[in-house]
Amino acid sequence: MDAELFKQQAKAQILVAGAERRPLEIRGGGSKNWYGQQVQGELLDTRAYSGVIDYEPTELVITARCGTPLAEIEALLAQHNQMLAFEPPHFGNAATLGGTVASGLSGPSRQAVGALRDFVLGAVLMDGKGDVLHFGGQVMKNVAGYDVSRLLAGSLGTLGLILEVSLKVLPLPVASSSRRFAMTEAEAIRSLNQWGGLPLPISASCWQDGMLTLRLSGAQAAVSAAEKNLGGEAVADADNFWQAIREQTHCFFAAATSQKFLWRLSLPSTTASLALPGETLIEWGGAQRWLITDVDAAQIREAAAGAGGHATLFRTNGATDKSAGVFHPLTPAVAQIHRRLKASFDPSAIFNIGRMYPDF
Amino acid sequence: MNPLTSTATATAAEPAFSPARQQQVVSALRALLPEHALLSNLEDTRPYECDGLAAYRQTPMVVALPENEAQVVAVLKACRDLKVPIVPRGAGTGLSGGAMPIADGVVLSTAKFTRIVKLDPYARTAVVQPGVRNLAISEAAAAHDLYYAPDPSSQIACTIGGNVAENSGGVHCLKYGLTVHNVLRVRMVTIEGEVIELGNGALDAPGLDLLAVFVGSEGMLGVVTEVTVKLIPKPQAARVIMASFDDVVKSGNAVANVIAAGIIPAGLEMMDRTSSRMVEPFVKAGYDIDAAAILLCESDGTIEEVEEEIGRMSDVLSASGATRIEVSTSEAERLRFWSGRKNAFPAAGRISPDYYCMDGTIPRKNLAQVLLGIEQMEKKYGLRCANVFHAGDGNLHPLILFDANLAGEFHRAEEFGAEILELCVAVGGTITGEHGVGIEKINSMCVQFSPLEREAFFNVKRAFDTAFLLNPDKAIPTLQRCAEYGKMHVQRGQLKFADLPRF
Numbered sequence: 001m002d003a004e005l006f007k008q009q010a011k012a013q014i015l016v017a018g019a020e021r022r023p024l025e026i027r028g029g030g031s032k033n034w035y036g037q038q039v040q041g042e043l044l045d046t047r048a049y050s051g052v053i054d055y056e057p058t059e060l061v062i063t064a065r066c067g068t069p070l071a072e073i074e075a076l077l078a079q080h081n082q083m084l085a086f087e088p089p090h091f092g093n094a095a096t097l098g099g100t101v102a103s104g105l106s107g108p109s110r111q112a113v114g115a116l117r118d119f120v121l122g123a124v125l126m127d128g129k130g131d132v133l134h135f136g137g138q139v140m141k142n143v144a145g146y147d148v149s150r151l152l153a154g155s156l157g158t159l160g161l162i163l164e165v166s167l168k169v170l171p172l173p174v175a176s177s178s179r180r181f182a183m184t185e186a187e188a189i190r191s192l193n194q195w196g197g198l199p200l201p202i203s204a205s206c207w208q209d210g211m212l213t214l215r216l217s218g219a220q221a222a223v224s225a226a227e228k229n230l231g232g233e234a235v236a237d238a239d240n241f242w243q244a245i246r247e248q249t250h251c252f253f254a255a256a257t258s259q260k261f262l263w264r265l266s267l268p269s270t271t272a273s274l275a276l277p278g279e280t281l282i283e284w285g286g287a288q289r290w291l292i293t294d295v296d297a298a299q300i301r302e303a304a305a306g307a308g309g310h311a312t313l314f315r316t317n318g319a320t321d322k323s324a325g326v327f328h329p330l331t332p333a334v335a336q337i338h339r340r341l342k343a344s345f346d347p348s349a350i351f352n353i354g355r356m357y358p359d360f
Numbered sequence: 361m362n363p364l365t366s367t368a369t370a371t372a373a374e375p376a377f378s379p380a381r382q383q384q385v386v387s388a389l390r391a392l393l394p395e396h397a398l399l400s401n402l403e404d405t406r407p408y409e410c411d412g413l414a415a416y417r418q419t420p421m422v423v424a425l426p427e428n429e430a431q432v433v434a435v436l437k438a439c440r441d442l443k444v445p446i447v448p449r450g451a452g453t454g455l456s457g458g459a460m461p462i463a464d465g466v467v468l469s470t471a472k473f474t475r476i477v478k479l480d481p482y483a484r485t486a487v488v489q490p491g492v493r494n495l496a497i498s499e500a501a502a503a504h505d506l507y508y509a510p511d512p513s514s515q516i517a518c519t520i521g522g523n524v525a526e527n528s529g530g531v532h533c534l535k536y537g538l539t540v541h542n543v544l545r546v547r548m549v550t551i552e553g554e555v556i557e558l559g560n561g562a563l564d565a566p567g568l569d570l571l572a573v574f575v576g577s578e579g580m581l582g583v584v585t586e587v588t589v590k591l592i593p594k595p596q597a598a599r600v601i602m603a604s605f606d607d608v609v610k611s612g613n614a615v616a617n618v619i620a621a622g623i624i625p626a627g628l629e630m631m632d633r634t635s636s637r638m639v640e641p642f643v644k645a646g647y648d649i650d651a652a653a654i655l656l657c658e659s660d661g662t663i664e665e666v667e668e669e670i671g672r673m674s675d676v677l678s679a680s681g682a683t684r685i686e687v688s689t690s691e692a693e694r695l696r697f698w699s700g701r702k703n704a705f706p707a708a709g710r711i712s713p714d715y716y717c718m719d720g721t722i723p724r725k726n727l728a729q730v731l732l733g734i735e736q737m738e739k740k741y742g743l744r745c746a747n748v749f750h751a752g753d754g755n756l757h758p759l760i761l762f763d764a765n766l767a768g769e770f771h772r773a774e775e776f777g778a779e780i781l782e783l784c785v786a787v788g789g790t791i792t793g794e795h796g797v798g799i800e801k802i803n804s805m806c807v808q809f810s811p812l813e814r815e816a817f818f819n820v821k822r823a824f825d826t827a828f829l830l831n832p833d834k835a836i837p838t839l840q841r842c843a844e845y846g847k848m849h850v851q852r853g854q855l856k857f858a859d860l861p862r863f
Contacts, residue, residue: 058616059723059754081622110563117569118541133813139721140534140753141793143527143576144801144808145836146820147540150572159568171622193482197506199593199662221664268561270483287563308561328566333554337823338568344819356567 001048003065010161011130013044018128018348026157026352028067029094032103034315036156036326036355044161046098053164054138057082061121061138063166066098073097077169085113085170089246098162104154107246108204108215111284113170116153122166123149125159128346138166151341157352158360159345173203173217175224178241179232181212185273185280188212192285193270200226206245207282208252215242245283252281256292258319263300265289267309274303290314297324304328327356335359376463377421385422385444385466392434397472399423408467411452411459412514415770416799420447420461427472429547429555429585436583437553439466440827446551447831448579450490450522453514455717456798458525458578458834468583470521476500477586484591485544485561490521490584494528497589506591509536512794513702521584527576529794531627531701534752535660538794540575542590548574548582551827561588573820578796579831581824595660598626599670602697603677604651604684608632611653612727614680615751618657621676623669627658628752629701632731635746635759636700639707645700648684655682655751656701658694704748705759712744712761716773719801720784721755721793733783734758741776743769755793756784782807797835805835806842814842 017024023041027033050067057080064073070090077083087107088100101123106115122136125148136142136149152162183191188207195202201218213235216223235241244250256262265274269286278293291300297313304311310328330338335357342349342360353360386400399405400422410417421444426432439446445465452459461467473489476497480486481504486497494515498507511530512518518528524546529538536542545559558571565571574581605611611630618625631639631654636647647654657677659669674685688694700707708715722730731747738745746759758780762773781791781804791797791804805814817836822828837845 056723056725058619059725060619061723104569114537114541115564117572118537127816131812133816134809135813135816137721137788137790139723139755139789139793141529141538141721141750141755142790143794143796144790144792144805145797145813145817146573147527147576148573148816148820150540151569153569153572154564155568170624171619174622193484197481197484197504197593199596201665219661219665219668221668222662225662225664266562266564268483270480284563310560310562310566312566330567331556333550333552333556334558334567334570337556337570340823340826341568341820344816344823 003049006049007126007132007163010044010126013042014126014128014130014161014350017042017350021348022350023353024350026161028096028099029069029092031090031092031095032099035103037322037358038320039352039355041350041353046096046161049163052076059138060140060169061166062169063122063138063164064097065164066096066162068097070095070097070100078172081172082169083172084119084167086110086116086119087246088116089248091247097165101153101162101165102155102157108206108242108283111205111287112203112217117150119168120150120153120165121168123152123162124164125152125345126161126163128160128348128350132163136166140168156355158342158356160351175220176203176215176217176238177223177227178213178215178235178238179227179230180235181214181232182210183207183212184210185282188282189270189272189286195230196269196285200230202226202285204242205283205285208280213241252279252290252292255279256315256317258317260292260294261313261317261319262315263291263293264312264314265291265300265304265309266312267304267307271307271309274307276300276303301328325357330357381464382421385442388438388442389422389424389435389466392438393424393426393431397425397427397431399425408449408452408461408469411449411454411457413455413457413460413798413800416457416460418461418463420467421464423467423469425469425472429549432468432549432583432585433553433555435466435468436549436551439829440551440553443827443829445829445832446583448521448525448583450519450525451493451517453518454522454526454796454798455719456792456796456800458796458798458831460799462833470519470584473521473585481506481591483561485588486591487586487588488520489586490524491519494518494520494523501591502594505594507594508589509542509592510539513705520587520589524575524584524587525577525579526794526796529750529755531629531750534628534750535624535626536592540572543571543575543587544590545588546571546574546584547586548584550582551825551829555585556582559588576796578798578835580821580835581830583830595626597663597666598658598660598694599666600627600656600658600688600694600697601670601673601677602647602686603655603657603682604648605653605655605681606651606683608653608731609728610681611655612724612751614655614677614682615724617676617680618673621672623673623676625657625673625752626660627656628750629656630654630749630751631701631704632747634744635704635748638711638746639700639703642707642710643699643703645696647700651683656697701748704746708746708759708761713763713765714761714770714773716760716762716777717795718758718760718777718780719755719792719795720781720789721753722784722787722789724751724754726787726789730756730783730787734780737776737779741772743772743776745776750793753793754789778804799834802835802837802841803845805837806845811839811842814839
């Protein structure tokens, strides 16, 4: 579809929805539809607004429309030996750029390079009045105006229709190697934090079922030196292993059911094992922990908050009861700022209502 | 250190408040603060009249220097009740007038918040008060072979609270990121007097990423009382390549070629001939003053890694037409190569009575076009300009040289600067890469953002600062201001990319 026509149609749909106070569900490929609360509303499908607008490898920036398939972007970058360094999970072939940014999820390399939000340089947003607003830009350093484009990362479409995004890209590492170590959970947490303080090229880590797997990435010399220093065993088929962690196709995740939910705990990396019943997989040097359990939400949230982090009800595998809330409750003052931001970008309260929190 | 040392333009403004109003505010705050933490006599408030941008001055009605968070809460509540605007202030080293006082307002200084609350080498984090100096964090972490990565040139003096307000960068930010990438948590007080934590000890927080929008908000959303920063391992080794080029375009292409080769250097800086000739007599860094441009290209990491990367970068630079390449062979030599770049601003102050530092960012591919445009503006305004460039991330610092004692020169320098920023926007860049908008570039915001976008910024501000009292005259211009500015200047969209030069 013609880009201008899409914007006209989207604007018309938004204005009618606003006038009639009818909620909209903004959706790309629907690959992450299960994430967050269920949204009721008329579909605003972004897939027709597709295509890379600008990509110059030497500028380290790509700009694309929200409906562009994530796979298309990654394939284009790979042709030029570049990547989305935060390794966003696709969770299916249908994933789009807009959905990726709106969900704000990052993959295994987050511990080394930063999260999706760290790579957002600019965004174009259609707000609740159908107005098109540009924030940030296509350059690496930009402090003109508040950084609204980063605010859109992980906003789950609650602030408006993310039309276009500019992301910083990075070269593919020259060399990579994965090593595996037999370790208890406590040993793994301790080792990961100690190694984190040393100049080692660790780009990803995963502990599960008594085994810690590390990925080393960088200059050949740095990777070789770290292999020698750290020891451990070589990992066969390492690329597939990390892909399975990134996309949650690893057998660990198959244990989650409609009774035993998959929780994501975001914690200070040094947090000791939380002693909650269930199965654990640890990523990001200890800072991201996946828990498959049937323990009730309050107990999990208390443990996570007590450690200085938070807990997300990530997957319920078909169970529709998310009454415990998907995301960790906000403090009243922070929730108030959320409501005011929501009201300013979406004054008629039509965008993905309730996807993040019940009241906006 | 003042980039704009002109005093000729500063007017000794009459107090813009009545003695009764001052008395009212002082007595309200006196009940909340120790006597020495409250200043209202002109001789005491005078030192606060400007920040690093000394041409823009205003003495404040009152200066408050709270000593703890409870006092910050109390001061903010009192100011809200009395409807007094507040200008938060760190070390006052900012270059855009972001801490310039408001005549009938209170300056809230975080100078007493100088404690490193906790440094945890195992977690690789430091919890610090906002008045802790940037470099002091790295110094405290050095015993553990850790450091705080963002290194703005003012890092000896500037504070972390100011860094959060400005989203400060530094010469290593292409590889290591800006403040926003290195701060995990901010504790701050709103105008309502509520203490709010954005972020936490983990890598992310629930809800919208308010921390991302708070960093770089120029003291307009809340007053910071504590910050948790990330510490990273110190690289074992660092070496820098100094490469000469006989043509600026070639040096720009060399930068692109380094990146195309898949290398992200730890630092990548360019200086034009005016700059290297300006600094060389001053610091004797060994710069090739016949070169049209020199590049400084640094690699850091393990010894083996640096060896490998220096080799690859040297090959690329040679293939890109470098006329001379030197690689530092010792730490002393590395620091000498850098000394010229790091002293560019003081050197400008040495050869010119005054200078005005701009801060645009451009897509790197447009460097030659922008430098050509600046060259033509030099003729138009009759002023010289030296260009130093964070080449890796496209952040250009033109230093406009002028003499404020000559009638009209300061005004011409301002106009020159504004036109450079318009050119940056026209080629797809931005009016400020790292110094902030403050009061200095507030008119240029009219060029970069539409009225609706500026209104969205005001709404973001109101979501945090409902009373609209925190640094309210900075960064975001009103419609009226833009209308006045627009009478003289063209708005975005009407500027044409291809039609340069356009003066």
